[in-house]
Amino acid sequence: MDRQEFENRLLSLGGDLDRWPEAERREALALLGADAEARRMLEEIRRTDEAVLAAAVISPAGQLAARILSAASGDADRAAFSITPAGIAGALAGSAGLAGLGYVAAAGIASVVAPAALFDLVSAVSAGAISGAF
Amino acid sequence: MPREETDDDLLRAAASGNERAFGLLVSRHIERVRRVATGFTGNAADADDIAQEVFLSVWRHVGRWRDGEARFTTWLFRVTTNRCIDHARRKRLKSWVGLDRIEAIFASDDDPERELVGRGELASATRAVAQLPDRQRMAILLSVAAGLTNPQIAETMGISTGAVEQLLVRARRVLRERVNEPREAK
Numbered sequence: 001m002d003r004q005e006f007e008n009r010l011l012s013l014g015g016d017l018d019r020w021p022e023a024e025r026r027e028a029l030a031l032l033g034a035d036a037e038a039r040r041m042l043e044e045i046r047r048t049d050e051a052v053l054a055a056a057v058i059s060p061a062g063q064l065a066a067r068i069l070s071a072a073s074g075d076a077d078r079a080a081f082s083i084t085p086a087g088i089a090g091a092l093a094g095s096a097g098l099a100g101l102g103y104v105a106a107a108g109i110a111s112v113v114a115p116a117a118l119f120d121l122v123s124a125v126s127a128g129a130i131s132g133a134f
Numbered sequence: 135m136p137r138e139e140t141d142d143d144l145l146r147a148a149a150s151g152n153e154r155a156f157g158l159l160v161s162r163h164i165e166r167v168r169r170v171a172t173g174f175t176g177n178a179a180d181a182d183d184i185a186q187e188v189f190l191s192v193w194r195h196v197g198r199w200r201d202g203e204a205r206f207t208t209w210l211f212r213v214t215t216n217r218c219i220d221h222a223r224r225k226r227l228k229s230w231v232g233l234d235r236i237e238a239i240f241a242s243d244d245d246p247e248r249e250l251v252g253r254g255e256l257a258s259a260t261r262a263v264a265q266l267p268d269r270q271r272m273a274i275l276l277s278v279a280a281g282l283t284n285p286q287i288a289e290t291m292g293i294s295t296g297a298v299e300q301l302l303v304r305a306r307r308v309l310r311e312r313v314n315e316p317r318e319a320k
Contacts, residue, residue, distance in 0.1 A: 011303040011310075012284065014277060044314045048306055049278050051259030051313045056173030056279035058165065058181070065160050068186050072193040073153055 001027035006038050015046035141206035149196045156196070160189050163207070167214050169279040174218040174271055175225075176264045184217045191217075204289070211280060211290045215272055222268055262312035266305050273301035274309070 001009075006028055013020050017028060031038050139147075139158065147155035167188055171181035191213050199209075263271060269291070276287045284302070288295040 008303070011306045012299040014302075014306075019281075019283070044310050045306060048309045048313050051309060052173065052263055052274055052278040055176070055260040055263035056169040056275060058168045058172050059178060061164060061168065061182075064168075064182050064185065065157070065164055068160055068164075068189045069153065069157050071186070071190055072156060075190070075194060 010045045166280045170275045173275040188213045208289045270301045270305035274305040
Protein backbone atom coordinates (compact mmCIF):
# COMPACT_ATOMS: atom_id res chain seq x y z
CA MET A 1 0.00 0.00 0.00
CA ASP A 2 1.46 3.37 -1.00
CA ARG A 3 0.70 6.72 0.62
CA GLN A 4 -1.95 7.71 -1.93
CA GLU A 5 -3.78 4.43 -1.53
CA PHE A 6 -3.54 4.76 2.25
CA GLU A 7 -5.08 8.23 2.11
CA ASN A 8 -7.97 6.98 -0.03
CA ARG A 9 -8.68 4.15 2.39
CA LEU A 10 -8.40 6.53 5.36
CA LEU A 11 -10.99 8.85 3.84
CA SER A 12 -13.31 5.93 3.12
CA LEU A 13 -12.81 3.75 6.21
CA GLY A 14 -11.89 6.31 8.86
CA GLY A 15 -9.12 6.58 11.41
CA ASP A 16 -9.97 3.57 13.55
CA LEU A 17 -7.72 0.92 12.02
CA ASP A 18 -9.38 -1.82 14.08
CA ARG A 19 -12.43 -1.41 11.84
CA TRP A 20 -10.48 -1.91 8.61
CA PRO A 21 -10.48 -5.24 6.76
CA GLU A 22 -7.63 -7.32 8.15
CA ALA A 23 -5.49 -7.44 4.99
CA GLU A 24 -5.68 -3.67 4.46
CA ARG A 25 -5.02 -3.03 8.13
CA ARG A 26 -1.80 -5.06 7.99
CA GLU A 27 -0.60 -3.14 4.91
CA ALA A 28 -1.51 0.17 6.55
CA LEU A 29 0.40 -0.69 9.73
CA ALA A 30 3.47 -1.56 7.67
CA LEU A 31 3.28 1.80 5.91
CA LEU A 32 2.74 3.67 9.16
CA GLY A 33 5.85 2.09 10.62
CA ALA A 34 7.95 3.54 7.82
CA ASP A 35 6.27 6.80 6.77
CA ALA A 36 5.92 9.88 9.01
CA GLU A 37 3.64 11.60 6.48
CA ALA A 38 1.24 8.64 6.64
CA ARG A 39 1.22 8.95 10.44
CA ARG A 40 0.35 12.63 10.11
CA MET A 41 -2.51 11.76 7.75
CA LEU A 42 -3.84 9.23 10.22
CA GLU A 43 -3.79 11.79 13.03
CA GLU A 44 -5.73 14.29 10.90
CA ILE A 45 -8.43 11.78 10.09
CA ARG A 46 -8.65 10.71 13.74
CA ARG A 47 -9.24 14.34 14.72
CA THR A 48 -11.82 14.58 11.96
CA ASP A 49 -13.72 11.54 13.21
CA GLU A 50 -13.54 12.88 16.77
CA ALA A 51 -15.18 16.07 15.52
CA VAL A 52 -18.02 14.02 14.02
CA LEU A 53 -18.46 12.24 17.36
CA ALA A 54 -18.49 15.62 19.10
CA ALA A 55 -21.27 16.81 16.79
CA ALA A 56 -23.22 13.71 17.81
CA VAL A 57 -22.70 14.09 21.55
CA ILE A 58 -25.85 13.33 23.53
CA SER A 59 -27.01 14.00 27.05
CA PRO A 60 -28.65 11.22 29.15
CA ALA A 61 -31.92 10.11 27.58
CA GLY A 62 -33.92 10.91 30.72
CA GLN A 63 -37.52 9.79 30.28
CA LEU A 64 -37.35 9.34 26.51
CA ALA A 65 -37.34 5.53 26.54
CA ALA A 66 -40.24 5.52 29.02
CA ARG A 67 -42.18 7.94 26.79
CA ILE A 68 -41.64 5.69 23.79
CA LEU A 69 -42.79 2.60 25.68
CA SER A 70 -45.81 4.43 27.03
CA ALA A 71 -46.78 5.59 23.53
CA ALA A 72 -46.29 2.07 22.16
CA SER A 73 -48.43 0.67 24.93
CA GLY A 74 -51.13 3.24 24.10
CA ASP A 75 -50.95 2.14 20.47
CA ALA A 76 -51.54 -1.45 21.48
CA ASP A 77 -54.54 -0.44 23.58
CA ARG A 78 -56.02 1.63 20.77
CA ALA A 79 -55.49 -1.18 18.28
CA ALA A 80 -57.38 -3.56 20.55
CA PHE A 81 -60.38 -1.25 21.04
CA SER A 82 -60.50 0.94 17.94
CA ILE A 83 -63.62 1.28 15.80
CA THR A 84 -62.93 0.19 12.24
CA PRO A 85 -65.17 -0.43 9.25
CA ALA A 86 -64.75 -4.09 10.02
CA GLY A 87 -65.87 -3.42 13.57
CA ILE A 88 -68.97 -1.58 12.38
CA ALA A 89 -69.75 -4.38 9.94
CA GLY A 90 -69.38 -6.82 12.77
CA ALA A 91 -71.72 -4.83 14.97
CA LEU A 92 -74.34 -4.66 12.20
CA ALA A 93 -74.01 -8.35 11.64
CA GLY A 94 -74.53 -8.82 15.35
CA SER A 95 -77.68 -6.69 15.35
CA ALA A 96 -79.03 -8.79 12.49
CA GLY A 97 -78.96 -11.81 14.72
CA LEU A 98 -75.45 -13.01 13.99
CA ALA A 99 -74.01 -11.53 17.16
CA GLY A 100 -71.54 -14.26 17.96
CA LEU A 101 -70.15 -14.59 14.46
CA GLY A 102 -70.00 -10.81 13.91
CA TYR A 103 -68.16 -10.14 17.17
CA VAL A 104 -65.49 -12.71 16.51
CA ALA A 105 -64.91 -11.48 12.95
CA ALA A 106 -64.77 -7.81 13.97
CA ALA A 107 -62.52 -8.32 16.96
CA GLY A 108 -60.11 -10.42 14.96
CA ILE A 109 -59.77 -7.92 12.13
CA ALA A 110 -59.74 -4.84 14.38
CA SER A 111 -56.82 -6.16 16.36
CA VAL A 112 -54.79 -6.53 13.19
CA VAL A 113 -55.64 -3.36 11.24
CA ALA A 114 -56.32 -0.25 13.28
CA PRO A 115 -56.77 3.02 11.31
CA ALA A 116 -53.75 4.74 12.90
CA ALA A 117 -51.51 1.79 12.25
CA LEU A 118 -52.71 1.54 8.67
CA PHE A 119 -52.07 5.23 8.04
CA ASP A 120 -48.59 4.97 9.50
CA LEU A 121 -47.82 1.92 7.42
CA VAL A 122 -48.87 3.67 4.19
CA SER A 123 -46.80 6.75 5.15
CA ALA A 124 -43.78 4.67 5.95
CA VAL A 125 -43.92 2.72 2.72
CA SER A 126 -44.41 5.87 0.64
CA ALA A 127 -41.46 7.50 2.44
CA GLY A 128 -39.35 4.44 1.78
CA ALA A 129 -39.10 3.67 5.48
CA ILE A 130 -39.89 0.05 4.81
CA SER A 131 -38.68 -1.74 1.75
CA GLY A 132 -40.28 -4.70 0.10
CA ALA A 133 -38.00 -6.89 2.19
CA PHE A 134 -39.96 -6.00 5.29
CA MET B 135 -25.61 -18.69 31.98
CA PRO B 136 -28.63 -17.93 29.76
CA ARG B 137 -27.97 -16.85 26.18
CA GLU B 138 -28.52 -13.15 25.54
CA GLU B 139 -31.54 -12.59 23.35
CA THR B 140 -30.62 -11.46 19.85
CA ASP B 141 -32.37 -8.63 18.06
CA ASP B 142 -34.21 -11.26 15.99
CA ASP B 143 -35.42 -13.01 19.17
CA LEU B 144 -36.71 -9.71 20.52
CA LEU B 145 -38.34 -8.76 17.23
CA ARG B 146 -40.20 -12.07 17.09
CA ALA B 147 -41.47 -11.49 20.62
CA ALA B 148 -42.35 -7.84 19.92
CA ALA B 149 -44.26 -8.89 16.80
CA SER B 150 -46.57 -10.91 19.00
CA GLY B 151 -47.18 -7.86 21.20
CA ASN B 152 -44.51 -8.43 23.84
CA GLU B 153 -43.81 -4.92 25.18
CA ARG B 154 -40.90 -6.09 27.36
CA ALA B 155 -39.07 -7.33 24.25
CA PHE B 156 -39.73 -4.03 22.50
CA GLY B 157 -38.43 -2.19 25.57
CA LEU B 158 -35.19 -4.16 25.41
CA LEU B 159 -34.78 -3.27 21.74
CA VAL B 160 -35.30 0.39 22.58
CA SER B 161 -32.76 0.39 25.39
CA ARG B 162 -30.26 -1.54 23.29
CA HIS B 163 -30.34 0.83 20.30
CA ILE B 164 -31.68 4.20 21.42
CA GLU B 165 -28.29 5.73 22.12
CA ARG B 166 -26.94 5.20 18.60
CA VAL B 167 -30.18 6.44 17.03
CA ARG B 168 -30.03 9.59 19.19
CA ARG B 169 -26.38 10.16 18.27
CA VAL B 170 -27.09 9.96 14.55
CA ALA B 171 -30.18 12.18 14.84
CA THR B 172 -28.35 14.70 17.03
CA GLY B 173 -25.42 14.91 14.65
CA PHE B 174 -27.78 15.28 11.72
CA THR B 175 -30.15 17.88 13.14
CA GLY B 176 -27.74 19.67 15.49
CA ASN B 177 -30.57 19.92 18.00
CA ALA B 178 -31.14 17.61 20.97
CA ALA B 179 -34.91 18.14 21.20
CA ASP B 180 -35.43 17.48 17.48
CA ALA B 181 -33.21 14.40 17.76
CA ASP B 182 -35.30 13.01 20.62
CA ASP B 183 -38.49 13.62 18.63
CA ILE B 184 -36.97 11.73 15.72
CA ALA B 185 -35.83 8.87 17.98
CA GLN B 186 -39.36 8.56 19.37
CA GLU B 187 -40.87 8.52 15.87
CA VAL B 188 -38.34 5.92 14.73
CA PHE B 189 -39.04 3.46 17.53
CA LEU B 190 -42.80 3.92 17.33
CA SER B 191 -42.60 3.23 13.60
CA VAL B 192 -40.67 0.04 14.37
CA TRP B 193 -43.32 -0.97 16.91
CA ARG B 194 -46.19 -0.30 14.52
CA HIS B 195 -44.63 -2.28 11.68
CA VAL B 196 -42.83 -5.01 13.59
CA GLY B 197 -45.37 -7.54 12.34
CA ARG B 198 -43.91 -7.18 8.86
CA TRP B 199 -40.46 -8.23 10.01
CA ARG B 200 -39.18 -11.35 8.27
CA ASP B 201 -36.46 -13.36 9.96
CA GLY B 202 -33.16 -13.57 8.14
CA GLU B 203 -34.02 -11.15 5.33
CA ALA B 204 -32.05 -8.21 6.74
CA ARG B 205 -30.44 -7.09 9.95
CA PHE B 206 -32.64 -5.20 12.39
CA THR B 207 -30.13 -2.35 12.50
CA THR B 208 -30.43 -1.91 8.74
CA TRP B 209 -34.16 -1.39 9.13
CA LEU B 210 -33.72 0.80 12.21
CA PHE B 211 -31.19 3.13 10.63
CA ARG B 212 -33.13 3.22 7.35
CA VAL B 213 -36.12 4.60 9.25
CA THR B 214 -33.77 6.96 11.13
CA THR B 215 -32.25 8.18 7.86
CA ASN B 216 -35.67 8.82 6.32
CA ARG B 217 -36.93 10.69 9.37
CA CYS B 218 -33.78 12.83 9.56
CA ILE B 219 -33.86 13.75 5.88
CA ASP B 220 -37.60 14.48 6.11
CA HIS B 221 -36.85 16.71 9.12
CA ALA B 222 -34.18 18.57 7.14
CA ARG B 223 -36.60 19.13 4.25
CA ARG B 224 -39.29 20.48 6.56
CA LYS B 225 -36.74 22.74 8.22
CA ARG B 226 -35.63 24.15 4.87
CA LEU B 227 -39.26 24.74 3.91
CA LYS B 228 -39.90 26.54 7.22
CA SER B 229 -36.80 28.61 6.66
CA TRP B 230 -37.98 29.49 3.15
CA VAL B 231 -41.36 30.72 4.36
CA GLY B 232 -39.87 32.38 7.48
CA LEU B 233 -41.54 30.13 10.06
CA ASP B 234 -38.18 29.23 11.62
CA ARG B 235 -37.71 32.79 12.87
CA ILE B 236 -41.10 32.74 14.57
CA GLU B 237 -40.34 29.37 16.19
CA ALA B 238 -36.94 30.56 17.38
CA ILE B 239 -38.62 33.29 19.44
CA PHE B 240 -40.56 30.67 21.40
CA ALA B 241 -38.00 27.87 21.49
CA SER B 242 -34.94 27.54 23.69
CA ASP B 243 -32.39 24.76 23.63
CA ASP B 244 -31.76 24.04 27.28
CA ASP B 245 -29.42 21.09 26.73
CA PRO B 246 -26.29 22.06 28.70
CA GLU B 247 -23.99 19.64 26.90
CA ARG B 248 -24.87 21.01 23.50
CA GLU B 249 -24.53 24.55 24.80
CA LEU B 250 -21.01 23.66 25.89
CA VAL B 251 -20.24 22.27 22.46
CA GLY B 252 -21.73 25.38 20.90
CA ARG B 253 -19.51 27.65 22.93
CA GLY B 254 -16.34 25.62 23.13
CA GLU B 255 -13.49 24.32 21.03
CA LEU B 256 -15.71 22.00 19.06
CA ALA B 257 -18.12 24.61 17.76
CA SER B 258 -16.54 24.89 14.34
CA ALA B 259 -16.45 21.10 13.94
CA THR B 260 -20.12 20.89 14.82
CA ARG B 261 -20.91 23.61 12.31
CA ALA B 262 -18.80 21.87 9.68
CA VAL B 263 -20.79 18.64 10.11
CA ALA B 264 -24.04 20.59 9.94
CA GLN B 265 -22.97 22.22 6.68
CA LEU B 266 -22.32 18.96 4.84
CA PRO B 267 -24.93 17.98 2.23
CA ASP B 268 -27.62 15.68 3.72
CA ARG B 269 -26.38 12.41 2.23
CA GLN B 270 -22.72 13.05 3.10
CA ARG B 271 -23.73 14.03 6.63
CA MET B 272 -25.83 10.91 7.05
CA ALA B 273 -23.10 8.63 5.65
CA ILE B 274 -20.41 9.98 7.97
CA LEU B 275 -22.72 9.79 11.00
CA LEU B 276 -23.73 6.21 10.22
CA SER B 277 -20.04 5.37 9.93
CA VAL B 278 -18.63 7.20 12.93
CA ALA B 279 -21.53 7.69 15.35
CA ALA B 280 -23.46 4.48 14.62
CA GLY B 281 -20.39 2.36 13.85
CA LEU B 282 -21.81 0.77 10.70
CA THR B 283 -19.50 -0.70 8.06
CA ASN B 284 -19.58 0.72 4.54
CA PRO B 285 -21.63 -2.23 3.16
CA GLN B 286 -24.11 -1.79 6.06
CA ILE B 287 -24.38 1.93 5.29
CA ALA B 288 -25.00 1.06 1.64
CA GLU B 289 -27.82 -1.28 2.60
CA THR B 290 -29.27 1.30 4.99
CA MET B 291 -29.17 4.15 2.48
CA GLY B 292 -30.22 1.99 -0.46
CA ILE B 293 -27.13 2.78 -2.54
CA SER B 294 -24.01 0.88 -3.63
CA THR B 295 -20.96 0.48 -1.40
CA GLY B 296 -18.98 2.44 -4.00
CA ALA B 297 -21.43 5.34 -3.71
CA VAL B 298 -21.11 5.24 0.09
CA GLU B 299 -17.33 5.39 -0.21
CA GLN B 300 -17.63 8.46 -2.45
CA LEU B 301 -19.89 10.17 0.08
CA LEU B 302 -17.49 9.36 2.93
CA VAL B 303 -14.41 10.49 1.01
CA ARG B 304 -16.04 13.83 0.16
CA ALA B 305 -17.34 14.35 3.69
CA ARG B 306 -14.00 13.56 5.33
CA ARG B 307 -12.09 15.77 2.87
CA VAL B 308 -14.22 18.78 3.76
CA LEU B 309 -14.20 18.06 7.49
CA ARG B 310 -10.46 17.37 7.54
CA GLU B 311 -9.79 20.83 6.15
CA ARG B 312 -12.14 22.48 8.61
CA VAL B 313 -11.00 20.53 11.67
CA ASN B 314 -7.28 20.67 11.03
CA GLU B 315 -6.91 24.19 9.68
CA PRO B 316 -4.92 26.59 11.88
CA ARG B 317 -7.12 28.06 14.63
CA GLU B 318 -6.55 31.70 13.61
CA ALA B 319 -7.96 30.91 10.16
CA LYS B 320 -11.32 29.70 11.57
